[in-house]
Each structure stands twice: as C-alpha cells, then as structure tokens.
Amino acid sequence: MKRNYDKEYASSFIKGLSRLTGISESKLKKYALENNLFNVLEHPRTIDPNKQQLEKIYILNEFISVYRLLKLQEHTSKLSFTSSKVAGDYFTALLGGIKDREKFMAAFLDNGHNIIEVRTFSEGSIAEAVVYPRAILQAALDCDCRAILLAHNHPGGSMSPSIQDRDITQRLISIFTPLQISVLDHIIVAGTTYHSMMEHGTLPQTSSDICYNAIFLDDRKAAEENETDFRVDISNYSKSYLSNCCFPESEDQTDEDEWEL
Template sequence: MGEAAKEHMRGHRSRLRERFLKGGPDALADYELLELILFLAIPRRDVKPLAKDLIARFGTYAAVLSADVERLGAMPGLGDTAVAAIKSVQASALHLARVQARSQPVLDNWSAVSDYLQGVMGNMAREQFRLMFLDRKNKLITDEVLSEGTIDHTAVYPREVIRRALELDAGALILVHNHPSGDPSPSRADILMTKEISEACDKVGVKVHDHIIVGKTGQASFKELGLL
C-alpha cells in the first residue's frame, strides 16, 4: 500500500470513529460498525471491502456477530485475531443482556429477557433447546443449554429437565428453543413436547411458566398463544 493510500485509510478510520463517537451506532451503517471492530484486529489494511463481504454473506450485523467461529474463519481475509474481535463484541453484548435479565424477577422484566434470548438464539444455524431456571420468587437462577440438534430438530427428554430443575432447587422454569428457519410458529411436535414436559414438571412441583420459540426477527410465546 502506497503512502497516499495509507493516508486515505487513516483519514477514513478517523472520520468513522468521530461519526460513531458523536452520533452513536445509529449514525453508521452495519458494515461501518463492523469496520470499527476490524480496525482493532487488522491495523494495516483497508477493511471496508471485508466488512461489506461479511454483511453480504451473513445478512445483518447481528448475524455476523452470532455466526460461529468456523463459518467466520472460512471467510477469506478474516484471521483468528479478527474472528476473536468479532466474537468478543458478541460476548460483551450478551453478558450485558444477561445481567439485565437477572436484575429482577423474570416475569416483571420480560423485555430484557426477550432481548437476551433474541441475541443469544435469533441467528443460530441449528436448533438449540435452552432452559431458564427460576427460584421461588421467579428470579433467574441460571439458563443452560440442554441440547443442540440439526437445522430443524433437537431431542429433549422430560426426565433430563426434571433432574436438572431438582438439582438447582428451581421452583419454575421457562423452556426456550429456536427455529433456524426464522419462523417462530410452534410445530405440532413442539406442542406435544411442551405438554409432556409441563405435565412431568407438575408432578414434582415445578411450574413451567412458558415456552418461547425464537425466530430470526421475533418470538412466539406458548402462554400468549393459549398453548400452555
């Protein structure tokens, strides 16, 4: 890269940082937000083309952050340092969302919980089944991944749900899984599985408050749909 090109790149980076600091994230396009991350990992190269390629490949800024390490690593020009930088931003965002979700009883803080679940699961390429364990006052004890599956199926067994709930002395729980297709509408299998888990939990005094299905841009609640 010649001196003129280097000077142009330095000027571009400076202007982009200034726009971000003055106007916040809304002042930048998705690819420009990615540029800010890539600046730190790739100091001596114009990263705008790479940032645009990432958006073209994954679709959105959020989808880039949520992409797994293997898929990111397969992108030409994206090394381990850049992949780590991208994933660290996602990890920081999810940590903040988790803290906010745990700050008060879940049922009184549903907006923060919903945002957290969307961030964790909204762009996953495979199905994942997650359990949110609540204490007797409906505060979050922990949330854990119970199983991971294929693009359209994950196996869940009521006995595993009950065993873990009793280990944690949970008084209630919320079932959560994602639909990689993007459509959060419950399938017949989802409805039957939820019924089995809810009935099994009732027998040991654990309340199933809801089952949330997370899609790419929204969620479905079994409770709101009258299915639980």
C-alpha cells in the same frame, strides 16, 4: 437500493469487521450499497466469504450474543423473569445469534421467578435437536426450583411452534405439574425475534399421559406446516391435548359427533 445508514456507525462496523475477519473493506462497502450491511453477520454466506472468514463471522456472531446477554445481566443486577417479554429478550440475546444448529435451554426459577440456573439440554443440527425430559427433570429437582422457562431457537427463522415443540411443552408440563413446578412459558427464538407460547395463549394444558422418552425437535416440520397440506397422525395425542387444538371445520358437520379417540 442505497441504505440510509449512519455513516459513522457503518464505517465503524466495516472497519472492525474487516480487521477481525479479513474481508476487505471495499467488498463490505460495495455490499452495503445494495444490501443491509448487518446481513453479513446474520447471513454471512451472502458475501461469499472463504472458509476461514466464515468461521470468524460465526465466532463473532456468537460473541455478540454472549455480549448482549452479559450486558442484560449487568444491567439487571438480579435476573428476574417477571414477564414473557423479559424472558423473550433474555433468550433472544442467548440464542438469536445461533444460525447453524438448534439449541434447547431451560431456566430454573425460584418462587419469585428469580433465576436459579440456566442450562443447555440439547444442541442439534440446523433443523433438529433431541431433548430428554428426564434430564430436565433431574436438573429441576437438583436445584429445587419452583418454575421453569423453556426456550429453543429455530435457525430456519420460522416463528411458528412445530408439533414437536408443542409436544415437548405439554410433556414437560405434565411431568412438572404434579411436582408443583410451573412451566411458565416456552420461548421460540427466530433470529432477533421470539414467539412466546404464553403470550399467544398456546401454552398446552397438562395431560394425564406422562412420557419420559426423548423428543426430536424439528424446525423443518414447522416450515412444512406453514406451507399447505397439514397432516398429522393424531392417534398418539391425548384427549386433553386435542381438545385444545383448533381443527378445520369438516364439510360434513355430522361427523363431528362421531369423534372418538
């Protein structure tokens, strides 16, 4: 199927990309006849590049992410997260181009939700990252913030928060609430789109269990959950957390009354 690109834009893109990566223009043009041309950046292996070309595409992709972020920052002279959309756009610009690893970030905000500092707390492999709540707590206290935004990417493209995603969000909410620091949202970036827990009403409530242990974020778990057999050991989850979860109705309704955790 031939795509309807504006010729001028497509031609500019192909020439520039060819010059930067060494992939021939004819190969890119041929690819564009049957495919979405921009897949070359988002899914570079589809064009079968050599190792050097692949490396260049990754770097270019990362540059474009930073470029978008800077444009956003230059456009809004004062970085203020007034809505989930602003936060989603911000972190999509920052994390959307990263396809080869999970990256966990936090933005620390003042009373007016203006940005104080943005930090990366973990960079893992393609499907997982380790997050240390203690490190986030330390950074939050250091900058005397009043609110926090959490964000990480799912290189696999899954938009659904995994059990671990919900877990770390709840743990951090439980840690920060007594300190009067609000965790406003947890943004999950998947390519050019994002999932906001706040928008979807899935931001967990605070729990009495405060735990500072490292948490492994696992993108694959989200994918598995989206498939069929969803099983999880709930013995480690608190009552308040489980009360916010939706469980499938049991065939035997009388069992419901017997739930004791």
